[in-house]
Amino acid sequence: MEEIDARIAAVLAADGRCSFTDLAERVGLSVSAVHQRVRRLEKRGVIRSYAALIDGDQIGLPLTAFVSLTPIDPAAPDDYPLALATIEEIESCHSVAGVESYIIKVRVASPSALEALLARIRAVAAVSTRTTVVLSTPFEHRPLLAAVAAQPGTAPPVPD
Amino acid sequence: MEEIDARIAAVLAADGRCSFTDLAERVGLSVSAVHQRVRRLEKRGVIRSYAALIDGDQIGLPLTAFVSLTPIDPAAPDDYPLALATIEEIESCHSVAGVESYIIKVRVASPSALEALLARIRAVAAVSTRTTVVLSTPFEHRPLLAAVAAQPGTAPPVPD
DNA sequence: ACTGAAACCGAATCCGT
DNA sequence: ACGGATTCGGTTTCAGT
Numbered sequence: 001m002e003e004i005d006a007r008i009a010a011v012l013a014a015d016g017r018c019s020f021t022d023l024a025e026r027v028g029l030s031v032s033a034v035h036q037r038v039r040r041l042e043k044r045g046v047i048r049s050y051a052a053l054i055d056g057d058q059i060g061l062p063l064t065a066f067v068s069l070t071p072i073d074p075a076a077p078d079d080y081p082l083a084l085a086t087i088e089e090i091e092s093c094h095s096v097a098g099v100e101s102y103i104i105k106v107r108v109a110s111p112s113a114l115e116a117l118l119a120r121i122r123a124v125a126a127v128s129t130r131t132t133v134v135l136s137t138p139f140e141h142r143p144l145l146a147a148v149a150a151q152p153g154t155a156p157p158v159p160d
Numbered sequence: 161m162e163e164i165d166a167r168i169a170a171v172l173a174a175d176g177r178c179s180f181t182d183l184a185e186r187v188g189l190s191v192s193a194v195h196q197r198v199r200r201l202e203k204r205g206v207i208r209s210y211a212a213l214i215d216g217d218q219i220g221l222p223l224t225a226f227v228s229l230t231p232i233d234p235a236a237p238d239d240y241p242l243a244l245a246t247i248e249e250i251e252s253c254h255s256v257a258g259v260e261s262y263i264i265k266v267r268v269a270s271p272s273a274l275e276a277l278l279a280r281i282r283a284v285a286a287v288s289t290r291t292t293v294v295l296s297t298p299f300e301h302r303p304l305l306a307a308v309a310a311q312p313g314t315a316p317p318v319p320d
Numbered sequence: 321a322c323t324g325a326a327a328c329c330g331a332a333t334c335c336g337t
Numbered sequence: 338a339c340g341g342a343t344t345c346g347g348t349t350t351c352a353g354t
């Protein structure tokens with residue numbers, strides 16, 4: 001991917017509602033050129049989607065936890081992701097290397113809601129669980145493109 | 161928070177670039193009313209920001225890992241988040257309950273980049289690290305508002 | 321692949337309820 | 338707090354280089 005595409009992606013990663021007009025100014029291209037590039041980034045899947053990032057505390061889901069899952073029967077067919085996807089409290093699901101097979105991130109309203117959620121997880125997935133409660137989140141959702149966008153792919157235009 | 165605000169937040173969580181016109185149709189209000197509500201959700205911090213979600217694989221950061229951090233000196237002042245925030249490869253940082261003090265999520269280009277990153281983390285933070293490599297991500301960034309938005313807060317308007 | 325212009329549509333504001 | 342109208346600016350498309 002080119003440097004200019006990386007910069008466009010970086011801007012949108014940090015400000016998902018940035019207008020094409022602003023974007024054009026920031027990267028030094030015409031509006032229609034940026035438009036073209038953004039559509040291409042979307043089509044290629046570099047930009048997967050756009051999202052409003054919501055504060056869990058303010059929507060009645062103040063408790064975040066990471067839950068590590070270990071299959072009870074190691075020989076069981078691995079369709080856990082499908083089963084887990086049906087549970088809405090699970091925000092993300094990662095298959096991982098190590099003693100445990102999956103790490104999922106969940107958000108719930110209360111400790112008792114967490115307890116009920118863990119029961120549901122064990123019910124749909126035949127796993128044992130290990131839960132790590134999040135106390136606070138100093139930061140999250142940081143755009144990872146700053147470094148990528150900063151790297152000089154082609155030389156920047158020389159000012160005269 | 162009201163039900164209608166929850167629905168607005170849910171729509172924007174799933175489609176961060178949704179227009180006010182679309183939003184108005186979806187929640188059954190006028191454009192100016194939703195506009196007002198969205199601005200209020202932003203001001204109150206319910207909507208923290210908007211972001212384009214980027215595919216790490218496509219920007220040269222195919223390796224994701226969770227790193228658990230344990231302070232070497234348990235009595236040391238806890239300014240780890242500040243130190244960690246300077247490292248761009250760290251996407252999120254959570255303080256957690258348990259044997260370890262923090263769980264961070266990182267994205268890097270390669271195993272050797274991960275090795276270098278871990279060295280940097282230990283350098284800035286005086287911690288021991290335990291790393292869990294992500295093999296695949298069945299899903300992530302799921303909007304957690306579906307359940308919240310579905311719950312009937314006030315009764316819906318009665319059609320005549 | 322980028323520019324510039326044209327046509328269209330959405331955003332933002334104001335006023336009235 | 339909502340709706341409707343207005344104005345302004347952004348989006349989208351097209352033709353040209």
